[in-house]
Amino acid sequence: MSRDTETGKEAAVIGFAHEHIAVGLLMKRYQNVSLVDLPLSTYDIIIVRKGMDGSEDILRAQVKTAPKKLSFTGGQRGGVDRQYKSDVKKYCQSTQTADVVIGVHENDDGSYSLYIFPTCLIEALNQDSISLAKIEALRDNFQMFEHCKERAWVLAEARKAGILKQAS
DSSP, X not given: OOHHHHHHHHHHHHHHHHHHHHHHHHHHHHSOEEEOOOTTXXXXXXXXXXXXXXXXXXXXXXXXXXXXXXXXXXXXXXXXXXXXXXXXOOEEOOTTXXXXXXXXXXXXXXXXXXXXXXXXXXXXXXOSEEEGXXXXXXXXXXXXXXXXXXXXXXXXXXXXXXXXXXXX
């Protein structure tokens, strides 16, 4: 097996492992969490939360491996297992494709952190990725996850954290 093939295989396995890690961490907190088994879906996880009135709110999450930056793009598959089954090409995550992007980052001690990045914030930033150093305030920020569909709240918090400029 060539080194490129081996590297692609490793990247695919790490991506799948990170989806499971994110599901496990979210499941401990929110219970009703599941991986999505839809190969053409723009999100990897669904979370069903109960409202005070008994209603259900479904959140769609896309999981990304985040070693030094968090990427907001999808529609491409690298590695040995790549198969293009549709005409979908590269796209940037948005409120149309998911509610939140979750970057899974392996810490130096082998533990994992989740960078919670609402897609409404991706739309406001209008860029393909961001350095983890710039979004430290979103590390394991489950409040951001719980409010990810509340655009005004998310953008106000992002401004306070310096992620979004005041004028945006």
